[in-house]
Amino acid sequence: MNAWFKLLFLLSALILSTLCFVKAQIAFSRRPYQEIVVAIFPAETPFITADTVNKLLIQKMKSSSATLKEGIALNEVENQLKAHKMVFNAELYSTISGKLVAEIVQREPVVKVVGKEVFYIDSNAQKMPLSPSYTASVPVIKGDLANEYFAEVRDAIAFLKAHPLYGDDLIGLVEVRDSWYQLLLGSQSIEIELGDLKKLEAKMNNYAAFMIKAEKDDLVERYRKISLAFDGQVVCTKI
Numbered sequence: 223m224n225a226w227f228k229l230l231f232l233l234s235a236l237i238l239s240t241l242c243f244v245k246a247q248i249a250f251s252r253r254p255y256q257e258i259v260v261a262i263f264p265a266e267t268p269f270i271t272a273d274t275v276n277k278l279l280i281q282k283m284k285s286s287s288a289t290l291k292e293g294i295a296l297n298e299v300e301n302q303l304k305a306h307k308m309v310f311n312a313e314l315y316s317t318i319s320g321k322l323v324a325e326i327v328q329r330e331p332v333v334k335v336v337g338k339e340v341f342y343i344d345s346n347a348q349k350m351p352l353s354p355s356y357t358a359s360v361p362v363i364k365g366d367l368a369n370e371y372f373a374e375v376r377d378a379i380a381f382l383k384a385h386p387l388y389g390d391d392l393i394g395l396v397e398v399r400d401s402w403y404q405l406l407l408g409s410q411s412i413e414i415e416l417g418d419l420k421k422l423e424a425k426m427n428n429y430a431a432f433m434i435k436a437e438k439d440d441l442v443e444r445y446r447k448i449s450l451a452f453d454g455q456v457v458c459t460k461i
Contacts, residue, residue: 417451
């Protein structure tokens with residue numbers, strides 16, 4: 223009988239503790255959020271602002287007929303944040319202290335396309351719209367660029383920006399025709415025909431060698447166009 227009493231006592235204690243835990247979890251999920259904390263990365267390029275995220279969260283609370291005491295469906299709102307045109311990834315969670323935390327990782331634009339339509343190409347070679355709150359300082363490509371060229375343009379811009387002689391001087395590219403480009407450098411008024419975006423390293427090495435000699439011989443001002451489009455050659459057109 224004593225053993226049965228002990229077993230009954232243990233079962234009762236287990237049921238009671240389970241009920242208390244469930245009650246605490248329900249109370250936690252329904253308690254008001256004392257504070258909404260928004261962290262945006264990288265902070266120095268706010269393509270989406272903390273105010274925008276705050277408004278989205280509050281709007282969701284209202285549209286779902288939820289009060290602050292009832293909380294919100296975190297997964298649903300997290301997916302909405304991830305779907306935002308400026309967001310690469312998002313995480314939404316609540317803390318024990320009553321904070322609702324939204325951590326936002328933004329998309330990274332690498333080049334701005336200026337043509338009939340103006341937009342960015344991001345680090346994943348995807349089309350990214352302009353932001354009303356922040357303008358990225360990135361190289362520009364002039365022309366109506368087709369989607370099929372996004373990846374090669376992204377890679378070309380990354381290579382040109384990293385060039386030890388001309389990276390800091392890079393303005394961008396001009397698409398003369400499909401996949402055929404001019405190079406824009408801030409210090410050069412000469413038209414630089416790059417051609418396609420293949421063998422960029424060899425083309426830029428040829429250009430650097432030519433410019434070093436031309437500047438040494440004071441010949442730069444004699445040319446109006448330099449073409450790097452042909453393998454192993456630098457073809458110049460005089461003024």
